[in-house]
Amino acid sequence: MSEREMEELKKLLKESMPAMDAELRRDLWPAMQQRLAEPAIRMPWWDWALLAAAAVVTLLFPTMIPALLYHL
Amino acid sequence: MEVLERFAAGDPDAFESLFRQYQGEVYRWIIRIVRNSATAEDLTVETFWRMHRARARFDARKGNFCGWMRRIATNAALDHLRRSRREVELPEEMPDTRKPVSAEQNEMRQAIFHAMDRLSPALRVTVLLALVEEEPYENIAKALGISTTAVKLRVFRGVRVLRKELSRAGVRP
Numbered sequence: 001m002s003e004r005e006m007e008e009l010k011k012l013l014k015e016s017m018p019a020m021d022a023e024l025r026r027d028l029w030p031a032m033q034q035r036l037a038e039p040a041i042r043m044p045w046w047d048w049a050l051l052a053a054a055a056v057v058t059l060l061f062p063t064m065i066p067a068l069l070y071h072l
Numbered sequence: 073m074e075v076l077e078r079f080a081a082g083d084p085d086a087f088e089s090l091f092r093q094y095q096g097e098v099y100r101w102i103i104r105i106v107r108n109s110a111t112a113e114d115l116t117v118e119t120f121w122r123m124h125r126a127r128a129r130f131d132a133r134k135g136n137f138c139g140w141m142r143r144i145a146t147n148a149a150l151d152h153l154r155r156s157r158r159e160v161e162l163p164e165e166m167p168d169t170r171k172p173v174s175a176e177q178n179e180m181r182q183a184i185f186h187a188m189d190r191l192s193p194a195l196r197v198t199v200l201l202a203l204v205e206e207e208p209y210e211n212i213a214k215a216l217g218i219s220t221t222a223v224k225l226r227v228f229r230g231v232r233v234l235r236k237e238l239s240r241a242g243v244r245p
Contacts, residue, residue: 009231010203012243016184017204020107024099024116031117032091036124 076132087127090137091120097138098145101215104205105149105197115152119145139214146197146215153193180243187237191230198223199230 058065078086098119103112122144123130130140188196198216201207202223209227213220 005235006231009234012180012238013184013199013204013234016181017107017188017200020100020104020205022100022103022109022112024096024113025109026113027092028095028099028113028117029088029091031113032120035117035121 074132076137080127080130080132082127087124094141098141101142101145102149105200106152111152115148118148122148142215143217150193150197153196183238183241183243186241187234190237191233195226195230195233198226199234202227
């Protein structure tokens with residue numbers, strides 16, 4: 001690709017998507033505080049149990065791995 | 073103790089101080105990638121939340137807080153693009169959208185958006201920053217955590233895909 005073609009493509013892109021120079025319009029600290037106050041996502045115990053069962057099955061029956069992957 | 077050291081040690085006041093100081097910078101970086109103000113605001117909060125979680129891994133003595141912050145912001149934006157890849161997200165606040173555009177211009181713009189949407193998020197971010205925002209390759213490399221050569225390669229690959237998609241749509245760059 002020549003430099004001229006590259007410049008033409010650049011021009012086309014810039015015409016369709018002008019450079020963004022937007023300023024932040026509001027203070028995001030309240031949103032940040034809200035986010036920090038959210039409880040951390042915890043995995044329920046049954047998810048751990050399912051994970052442990054899957055690990056045991058794959059250890060005992062390695063041939064099941066492709067079938068397990070297929071269902072994921 | 074310096075504010076960065078206090079932040080790394082988990083001081084909430086230091087975190088607030090850094091947030092207030094850098095929220096605008098993070099937002100301006102992200103909006104250039106996602107090109108939507110509401111998304112950029114959400115991702116700014118997401119970036120600082122990730123920074124807050126990873127604060128113990130930040131070495132205040134080594135410095136380069138801005139580089140670390142920009143890298144996390146870029147990753148947050150990339151993750152967003154990966155999640156919303158199948159949705160066609162048109163820019164919300166392009167400066168010239170208020171001006172009346174001809175049907176031909178509109179068609180061309182749609183073709184460009186469609187072509188950009190065909191790029192993988194990594195290529196899309198690189199092409200946007202390099203060609204539209206004209207960010208130096210070194211800055212893009214640092215933000216993406218790759219080499220300058222890899223950035224050049226991504227631009228080359230991205231341009232090739234764009235040209236192919238545009239010529240398929242009948243637009244000749």
